[in-house]
Amino acid sequence: MIYQIPRLGDEDRHVLALIDDQRNLLKHHLAQAPHRWLGFLRRNTFARALQGSNSIEGYNATLDEAAAIVDDARPETVAEETVKALIGYRTAMTYILRLHNDPYFTLNTQFIRSLHFMMLSHDLTKLPGQWRQGPIYVVNEPSKEVVYEGPDYALVPALADELMAQLNDGRALDLLVKGAMAHLNLTMIHPFKDGNGRMARALQTLVIAQDGILSPEFSSIEEWLGRNTQDYYAILAAVGQGKWNPHHDALPWVRFCLKAHYQQAATLIRRNNEIGQAWQRAQSLVTQHRLPQRMELALVDAIFGFRVRSSRYKTEHDISEFVASRDLKKLCDLGFLEPVGDKRGRYYVAAEPLKTIRAEITRNRPKIPDPYDIIATGGQMSLPGVDQS
Numbered sequence: 313m314i315y316q317i318p319r320l321g322d323e324d325r326h327v328l329a330l331i332d333d334q335r336n337l338l339k340h341h342l343a344q345a346p347h348r349w350l351g352f353l354r355r356n357t358f359a360r361a362l363q364g365s366n367s368i369e370g371y372n373a374t375l376d377e378a379a380a381i382v383d384d385a386r387p388e389t390v391a392e393e394t395v396k397a398l399i400g401y402r403t404a405m406t407y408i409l410r411l412h413n414d415p416y417f418t419l420n421t422q423f424i425r426s427l428h429f430m431m432l433s434h435d436l437t438k439l440p441g442q443w444r445q446g447p448i449y450v451v452n453e454p455s456k457e458v459v460y461e462g463p464d465y466a467l468v469p470a471l472a473d474e475l476m477a478q479l480n481d482g483r484a485l486d487l488l489v490k491g492a493m494a495h496l497n498l499t500m501i502h503p504f505k506d507g508n509g510r511m512a513r514a515l516q517t518l519v520i521a522q523d524g525i526l527s528p529e530f531s532s533i534e535e536w537l538g539r540n541t542q543d544y545y546a547i548l549a550a551v552g553q554g555k556w557n558p559h560h561d562a563l564p565w566v567r568f569c570l571k572a573h574y575q576q577a578a579t580l581i582r583r584n585n586e587i588g589q590a591w592q593r594a595q596s597l598v599t600q601h602r603l604p605q606r607m608e609l610a611l612v613d614a615i616f617g618f619r620v621r622s623s624r625y626k627t628e629h630d631i632s633e634f635v636a637s638r639d640l641k642k643l644c645d646l647g648f649l650e651p652v653g654d655k656r657g658r659y660y661v662a663a664e665p666l667k668t669i670r671a672e673i674t675r676n677r678p679k680i681p682d683p684y685d686i687i688a689t690g691g692q693m694s695l696p697g698v699d700q701s
Contacts, residue, residue, distance in 0.1 A: 313474070313558050313559075314471055314474050314475055314478065314497045314500075314501070314558050315493065315496055315497050315500065315558045315560070315562045316558070316562065317478070317485065317489060317490075317493055317562070318561060318562045318563035318566055319563075320489070320563075320566075323684060323687050323688070324566070324567065324570065326687045327567075327570050327571075327574065327683045327684060327687060328486055328488060328489075328570065330574060330683050330686065330687075331488060331570065331573050331574050331577060331683070334574065334577035334578060334581065335525050335526055335577055336525060337581065338526065338530065338577060338580055338581055338584070339525055339526055341581065341584050342526075342530070342584070345584070345588075346591075348608070348609060349587060349588065349591055352587060352609070352612060352613075353580075353583065353584055353587055354527075354529055354530075355379060355382055355383075356379070356583070356587075356616065357529050357530060357532075357535070357580065357583075358382050358405070358529045359375055359378040359379040359381075359382045360375060360378070360534075360535040360538075361405070361517075361529060361532045361534040361535050362378045362381065362382065362398060362401060362402055362405070362534075363375055363377075363378035363535075363538060364534045364535040364536070364537055364538020364539065365401065365509075365510055365513050365514075365534040365537070365538060366378075366394070366397055366398055366401055366510070367538045367541070368509060368537060368538060368541050368544070369397070369507075369509055369510060371393070371394045371397040371398065372394065373387075373390050373394060373398060374389075375617070375618075376617070376618050376619050377389060377390050378398065379618055380619075380621075381395070381398045381399060381402055382402060383624055385621070385623070385624070388657070396434035396435070397434070399434070400430060400431040400432055400433065400434055401431055401510055401514075403430045403431070404427050404430040404431045404514055405514060405517075405528070405529075407427065407430060408427075408514060408517060408518045408521070408528050409527065409528050409529065411518070412518060412521040412522060412527065412528050413521075413522075413524065419476060419479055419480060419518075419519075420476055421469075421472045421473060421476055424472065424476075424498075424503075424511070424515070425441045425442070425443075426441060427511065427514065427515075428440055428441050428504055428507060428511055429441030431507050431510055431511065431514075432504075432506060432507045435506075438504075438505050438506040438507065439504070439505045439506075440507075442504075442505075443465070443468045443469060443472070443503050443504065444465050444468065444502070444503060444504055444505045445465055445505075446465055447461070447462070447464070447465065448461070448462040448465070448502045448505070449461050449462075450462075450502070459549060459554065460502075460548075460549070460552050460554055460555065461554065461555045461556065462500070462501065462502035462556055463500075463501060463502075463556035468501060468503045471497075471501045471503070472501065472503055475494070475497045475498065475501065478490075478493065478497070479493075479494055479519060487519055487520050487522060487523045488520060488569070488570060488573055489566055490519055490520075491515075491516040491517070491519035491520040491569070492516065492562075492565060492566045492569035492570075493562065493566070494512070494515045494516050494519045495512045495513060495515065495516035495569070496512075496548075496551065496562055496565050497558075498511060498512040498515055499512040499548060500552055500556060500558070501556075513532075513533075513534050513537065516532075516533070516569075517531055517532040517533075517534070520532075530580060532576075533569065533572040533573055533576045535576060535579075536572045536575060536576040536579070537572065540572070543568075544568075547564060547565055547568045548565070550564060551564060551565045567684065570683065571682055571683060571684065574680075574682075574683040575680045575682075575683075578680045579680065582677065586673050586674060587612070587616075589673045590612050590615045590616065590669065590670075590673055591608065591612055593611075593615070593669050593673075594607075594608045594611035594612050594615065595608055597611060597648065598611070601646060603642070603643075604639065606628075606629045606631070606639070607639055607642075607643060609625075609628060609629075610625055610639070610640065610643060610649070610660075611643070611648060611666065614648070614649055614660065614661060614662035614666050615662060615666045615669050615670050615673075616670065617662070617670070619652075619659040619660065619661060620640065620649060620659060620660040620661070621659045621660075622636045622637055622640060622658070622659075625639070625640065640660055643660070644660065644663075647663050647664075647665060648662075648663055648665055648666055649661065649662065649663055649666075650662070650663045
C-alpha cells in the first residue's frame with residue numbers, strides 16, 4: 313500500500329479553481345508574448361527551477377550560474393560536483409520538456425529509472441537507474457539525527473508499480489493533486505540510493521504538465537520549494553512521521569502543494585509583467601540611441617541581474633565574434649554595461665542606468681497571500697496585468 317489520495321474539502325476545491333484561473337491567465341499572457349520575450353521568461357524560469365531544486369540537496373549556485381548551465385556553459389565559479397549535478401538535472405528536465413505532450417509517452421517504472429540515470433550518471437557509486445539494494449535513512453546533517461527511515465528495499469519494486477498504477481488511473485482527478493501524490497509517494501518510498509528528492513520534484517512537474525495548460529517549466533513549483541525549503545522539510549516530516557507509514561493523512565501535504573502552485577503562478581504572472589516593462593524600456597533605449605534591435609536582449613539580461621557574455625550574445629543572434637564584441641563595447645561606451653574581467657573570462661553587468669530601471673520595475677511588489685486565507689476571508693488578490701473587475 314502507498315499513500316492514498318485524500319478526500320478534498322470545499323476550500324480545497326475553491327483553491328484549485330483559483331489556481332486554474334491563474335494558470336489559464338498565464339497561458340493567455342504567454343500566447344501573446346513576443347518570441348524573444350517568451351524565450352527570456354522560459355530561460356529565466358528554467359534556471360530558477362534548476363537552482364531551487366538542487367539547492368534543497370545542497371548543490372548551491374547563483375541564478376546567473378544556473379542560467380549558464382541552462383545555456384550549456386560551464387561557470388568557472390561553481391564546484392565541479394555541483395556543475396555535474398546541475399547538468400544531470402538539466403538533462404532530465406529537458407527530456408521531460410520533450411515528453412510532456414508526446415501522445416505515445418507511457419509513464420512506467422522503467423521511465424523513472426531512466427530519468428534517474430540521466431540525473432546521476434556522473435556518479436556511478438550512487439547506482440543511477442537502479443533501485444536501492446539496502447536500507448535508507450534521511451539524516452539531519454547538523455544534528456546527525458535520523459529523521460526518516462524508508463520502507464524495506466525488498467518492497468520498493470512493488471511499491472513503485474503501485475505508484476505507477478495510481479498515476480495512470482484514468483479516473484477524473486485534478487493533476488495538481490495527482491502530481492502532489494506522485495511527489496509524496498516517491499519521496500516516502502525513497503527508491504534510490506540518492507537523488508530521491510530531485511526525482512520526486514521532477515516527476516511532479518511531468519504529471520502536472522500533462523494537462524496541456526502550461527509547459528513543464530511553467531508548471532514546476534521547484535523554484536518556490538527552493539525559497540521555502542524549511543517549510544518543505546517540515547511538512548514532509550509531519551506527514552512522514554519518521555518512518556514509512558502510508559496510512560498517514562496526505563491532505564496537509566496536498567494543501568501545502570496547492571499553496572505552492574498558487575504562489576508560484578502568481579510569481580510567474582508578476583515576472584511576465586516585469587519582463588514586459590523591462591523590454592519596453594530596453595526598446596526605448598535602442599530606439600533613442602539608434603542601436604541594432606539585437607541589443608535589446610543584452611539590455612534585458614543585464615536589467616534582471618544576469619551576466620552578459622559575448623559567447624551567448626554571439627550564438628543567440630548568429631553573429632561573428634567581432635560584431636558581438638563591438639556591440640557590447642558600444643553598450644559600455646553608452647554607460648549601460650560595465651565590463652568585468654579580461655579576455656576570455658570577460659563578462660558584462662548592468663551599470664547604474666539599468667540598475668535604476670530594475671529598481672523601478674520591482675518596486676512595491678505586493679506580497680502574495682496564502683490562497684486558503686483568501687478563501688477564508690472571501691478576499692481576492694490583485695496582480696499586475698490582472699483585471700479583477
